[in-house]
Amino acid sequence: xxxxxxxxxxxxxxxxxxxxxxxxxxxxxxxxxxxxxxxxxxxxxxxxxxxxxxxxxxxxxxxxxxxxxxxxxxxxxxxxxxxxxxxxxxxxxxxxxxxxxxxxxxxxxxxxxxxxxxxxxxxxxxxxxxxxxxxxxxxxxxxxxxxxxxxxxxxxxxxxxxxxxxxxxxxxxxxxxxxxxxxxxxxxxxxxxxxxxxxxxxxxxxxxxxxxxxxxxxxxxxxxxxxxxxxxxxxxxxxxxxxxxxxxxxxxxxxxxxxxxxxxxxxxxxxxxxxxxxxxxxxxxxxxxxxxxxxxxxxxxxxxxxxxxxxxxxxxxxxxxxxxxxxxxxxxxxxxxxxxxxxxxxxxxxxxxxxxxxxxxxxxxxxxxxxxxxxxxxxxxxxxxxxxxxxxxxxxxxxxxxxxxxxxxxxxxxxxxxxxxxxxxxxxxxxxxxxxxxxxxxxxxxxxxxxxxxxxxxxxxxxxxxxxxxxxxxxxxxxxxxxxxxxxxxxxxxxxxxxxxxxxxxxxxxxxxxxxxxxxxxxxxxxxxxxxxxxxxxxxxxxxxxxxxxxxxxxxxxxxxxxxxxxxxxxxxxxxxxxxxxxxxxxxxxxxxxxxxxxxxxxxxxxxxxxxxxxxxxxxxxxxxxxxxxxxxxxxxxxxxxxxxxxxxxxxxxxxxxxxxxx
Amino acid sequence: xxxxxxxxxxxxxxxxxxxxxxxxxxxxxxxxxxxxxxxxxxxxxxxxx
Amino acid sequence: xxxxxxxxxxxxxxxxxxxxxxxxxxxxxxxxxxxxxxxxxxxxxxxxxxxxxxxxxxxxxxxxxxxxxxxxxxxxxxxxxxxxxxxxxxxxxxxxxxxxxxxxxxxxxxxxxxxxxxxxxxxxxxxxxxxxxxxxxxxxxxxxxxxxxxxxxxxxxxxxxxxxxxx
Numbered sequence: 001x002x003x004x005x006x007x008x009x010x011x012x013x014x015x016x017x018x019x020x021x022x023x024x025x026x027x028x029x030x031x032x033x034x035x036x037x038x039x040x041x042x043x044x045x046x047x048x049x050x051x052x053x054x055x056x057x058x059x060x061x062x063x064x065x066x067x068x069x070x071x072x073x074x075x076x077x078x079x080x081x082x083x084x085x086x087x088x089x090x091x092x093x094x095x096x097x098x099x100x101x102x103x104x105x106x107x108x109x110x111x112x113x114x115x116x117x118x119x120x121x122x123x124x125x126x127x128x129x130x131x132x133x134x135x136x137x138x139x140x141x142x143x144x145x146x147x148x149x150x151x152x153x154x155x156x157x158x159x160x161x162x163x164x165x166x167x168x169x170x171x172x173x174x175x176x177x178x179x180x181x182x183x184x185x186x187x188x189x190x191x192x193x194x195x196x197x198x199x200x201x202x203x204x205x206x207x208x209x210x211x212x213x214x215x216x217x218x219x220x221x222x223x224x225x226x227x228x229x230x231x232x233x234x235x236x237x238x239x240x241x242x243x244x245x246x247x248x249x250x251x252x253x254x255x256x257x258x259x260x261x262x263x264x265x266x267x268x269x270x271x272x273x274x275x276x277x278x279x280x281x282x283x284x285x286x287x288x289x290x291x292x293x294x295x296x297x298x299x300x301x302x303x304x305x306x307x308x309x310x311x312x313x314x315x316x317x318x319x320x321x322x323x324x325x326x327x328x329x330x331x332x333x334x335x336x337x338x339x340x341x342x343x344x345x346x347x348x349x350x351x352x353x354x355x356x357x358x359x360x361x362x363x364x365x366x367x368x369x370x371x372x373x374x375x376x377x378x379x380x381x382x383x384x385x386x387x388x389x390x391x392x393x394x395x396x397x398x399x400x401x402x403x404x405x406x407x408x409x410x411x412x413x414x415x416x417x418x419x420x421x422x423x424x425x426x427x428x429x430x431x432x433x434x435x436x437x438x439x440x441x442x443x444x445x446x447x448x449x450x451x452x453x454x455x456x457x458x459x460x461x462x463x464x465x466x467x468x469x470x471x472x473x474x475x476x477x478x479x480x481x482x483x484x485x486x487x488x489x490x491x492x493x494x495x496x497x498x499x500x501x502x503x504x505x506x507x508x509x510x511x512x513x514x515x516x517x518x519x520x521x522x523x524x525x526x527x528x529x530x531x532x533x534x535x536x537x538x539x540x541x542x543x544x545x546x547x548x549x550x551x552x553x554x555x556x557x558x559x560x561x562x563x564x565x566x567x568x569x570x571x572x573x574x575x576x577x578x579x580x581x582x583x584x585x586x587x588x589x590x591x592x593x594x595x596x597x598x599x600x601x602x603x604x605x606x607x608x609x610x611x612x613x614x615x616x617x618x619x620x621x622x623x624x625x626x627x628x629x630x631x632x633x634x635x636x637x638x639x640x641x642x643x644x645x646x647x648x649x650x651x652x653x654x655x656x657x658x659x660x661x662x663x
Numbered sequence: 664x665x666x667x668x669x670x671x672x673x674x675x676x677x678x679x680x681x682x683x684x685x686x687x688x689x690x691x692x693x694x695x696x697x698x699x700x701x702x703x704x705x706x707x708x709x710x711x712x
Numbered sequence: 713x714x715x716x717x718x719x720x721x722x723x724x725x726x727x728x729x730x731x732x733x734x735x736x737x738x739x740x741x742x743x744x745x746x747x748x749x750x751x752x753x754x755x756x757x758x759x760x761x762x763x764x765x766x767x768x769x770x771x772x773x774x775x776x777x778x779x780x781x782x783x784x785x786x787x788x789x790x791x792x793x794x795x796x797x798x799x800x801x802x803x804x805x806x807x808x809x810x811x812x813x814x815x816x817x818x819x820x821x822x823x824x825x826x827x828x829x830x831x832x833x834x835x836x837x838x839x840x841x842x843x844x845x846x847x848x849x850x851x852x853x854x855x856x857x858x859x860x861x862x863x864x865x866x867x868x869x870x871x872x873x874x875x876x877x878x879x
Contacts, residue, residue, distance in 0.1 A: 187682045190697045197694045199701045288848060292738070295851060296745045300783070303752045303858060304790060311793045318802050373810045380786050392859050399852050406845070487701075487708050493666045494675055494704075 004086040023642030035647030073104035154596035161565030168537035239450035284405035516571035593618035611636035722766025754829030761827035
């Protein structure tokens with residue numbers, strides 16, 4: 001089956017009529033649609049589902065009309081929404097149209113009417129005819145239960161590659177669906193004695209206790225045990241879901257942490273700098289204090305130096321210094337004057353020569369004599385001058401040190417500012433790391449709880465088995481119960497056969513899938529990697545020889561996931577193809593593969609390798625790629641490209657599909 | 664009591680057909696299907712009595 | 713002399729506060745530190761000023777003055793030896809410096825240098841300065857400019873010898 005074109009008319013964000021033509025060229029079999037996230041990629045994949053099967057996975061599955069068109073409707077108005085898919089199957093061209101009318105009622109609400117499907121096909125003579133039995137026709141072309149193996153959205157691809165619960169379920173379902181094991185599966189569910197409403201459960205319940213209290217007690221206990229087992233099973237399931245969720249969250253956050261390891265480092269540097277700034281600030285303050293102290297104490301001496309010089313010169317020139325009589329005080333002269341007679345014997349009278357001389361001498365004796373004072377003055381001058389001589393150097397040095405601290409502080413501030421700019425919009429790693437620790441703790445608890453419940457499950461199962469036997473023994477003592485016991489035996493016998501058969505078939509398919517996936521791996525890794533899938537669909541990748549090509553660990557794990565998911569998709573698709581071909585006798589029918597390409601983080605090597613194996617996987621490939629990843633994909637996919645489109649998001653409610661034909 | 668293989672096979676055929684049909688039409692829910700199958704088994708076992 | 717409480721008044725009080733308050737320039741620890749330096753600066757840069765009328769005052773306590781008597785008297789004598797307001801002879805200057813006590817006129821001359829020095833210090837260290845770094849840089853400039861102008865090194869040697877002789 002080949003897809004030829006998809007036309008959307010007011011379907012969700014695709015307002016108006018918009019068309020995509022797919023490449024059907026054998027050699028250029030890739031159609032690329034560029035689009036950012038939330039631009040409407042998933043909507044396109046859903047459009048396929050809707051036009052073919054009338055179903056979508058949207059939350060607002062009932063309302064598919066473009067919101068801008070809907071908002072303009074007035075009561076009484078109506079709007080048409082439709083999707084048209086042109087395809088080719090077994091050399092017949094089909095046009096599948098599904099349309100839905102939306103009516104605006106009196107309250108202003110817009111309500112959808114029943115959707116209608118029309119399938120037209122072109123006859124060899126060119127005429128167009130209508131196919132009435134559209135459900136059967138579509139299911140012959142692409143069965144609904146298998147359709148999901150030809151349409152892959154990004155999340156599924158991610159789950160497939162990462163070996164998580166959802167991915168494993170996806171694969172398990174693929175196996176079941178492909179094999180048609182669904183019938184067996186539901187039969188087993190209906191039969192199995194797990195709970196009251198199953199066949200075996202009902203039969204067991206109808207066992208007559210004939211009023212025997214002990215017997216009745218046992219039946220009751222059995223019921224209770226079954227309840228407990230059910231609860232435990234549900235708990236385990238819930239725990240597993242939560243464990244999965246937390247594991248994913250932890251993985252996401254750890255990825256973020258490693259991506260922003262630099263940020264953490266830079267933050268550390270900032271903190272270190274801040275501490276240094278503190279230290280330097282304190283030192284700067286100390287220096288400032290020192291500087292002011294020195295200035296306060298010694299500046300006067302420093303500034304007085306030229307004054308000292310002048311003053312000294314003046315005094316020296318005056319040559320007064322020697323005029324005093326040692327050890328003689330003015331009081332001695334007063335005494336002599338009072339006495340009236342000098343030491344030498346002369347008479348002293350006020351006004352006489354002796355008196356005048358003595359009075360004059362008084363000027364040169366302390367306290368009037370200034371000789372001592374001058375000596376004191378000179379001593380001080382000497383002292384102050386000494387203080388001054390060292391002042392300048394001391395002052396300048398302190399000031400220089402001060403400036404050094406200032407500069408250091410300023411430099412550190414600048415560095416921190418630029419670091420801050422760098423990490424401004426980056427997440428706070430410390431917070432995220434704390435969250436991861438928290439989540440890991442929770443995860444541990446959950447895993448412990450889960451293990452606990454699993455143990456309980458086993459205990460209950462044991463008890464149930466034991467009790468079951470006891471009840472059967474008791475039951476067989478009553479004639480009435482013989483019939484019921486026989487029926488139970490048949491039911492259990494059939495159940496056993498079906499279960500064994502189911503497991504065997506499932507194992508076969510699983511092995512086929514494993515083989516197919518390994519084939520892909522072989523091509524990619526030249527035999528250096530193999531994968532093993534166990535019965536729970538948990539896979540293990542073995543790398544016996546470490547390949548030199550894949551040295552970068554981070555790159556490797558992401559690329560490996562990408563390749564793994566592709567390998568699984570390819571394996572599943574091949575199984576699905578085989579199944580369809582077998583069911584409907586198709587020989588070499590081709591199938592398309594529509595997918596969100598997981599080419600993220602530029603795994604150049606892997607983009608190349610994956611592109612090489614694409615033709616193996618499907619004859620027609622339609623891929624959604626983000627602009628930033630197109631750089632790397634373009635190299636390899638370019639030559640395989642016939643048409644390329646771009647989703648141009650105008651608003652949350654309107655996207656335009658822009659077309660471009662690749663030469 | 665030994666299980667009659669022929670009867671078992673006959674039952675398996677009947678049950679699987681019904682299940683296949685129901686997968687398509689989805690006419691019956693789980694409880695109803697279980698009831699149906701139970702009746703099939705009872706009928707087949709009764710054939711002896 | 714220098715045994716009674718002293719008050720700066722009016723604008724000079726403001727200037728001294730500006731230079732001493734930690735909230736302002738905070739360059740001097742106490743009012744008296746300004747009082748010690750100011751007359752030297754006043755004489756060096758030829759600045760005299762009259763006492764200002766104004767309500768604002770800031771004081772120096774008598775005990776503080778008493779403690780710094782040696783320095784204060786020395787500087788007083790230095791100013792008296794060098795001031796040329798009245799064109800005295802050397803002998804008269806020496807007398808004025810060492811003999812006369814509690815002379816009101818002399819004190820007035822001294823104090824005019826004190827206030828002139830306060831004005832100069834305020835101009836150089838406070839005006840136009842915005843932050844702690846500016847203030848400190850102002851002090852640095854004051855010191856360094858002065859150092860540069862002490863150009864004649866040989867004279868320092870002479871003084872040294874003379875002082876040694878008499879000291």
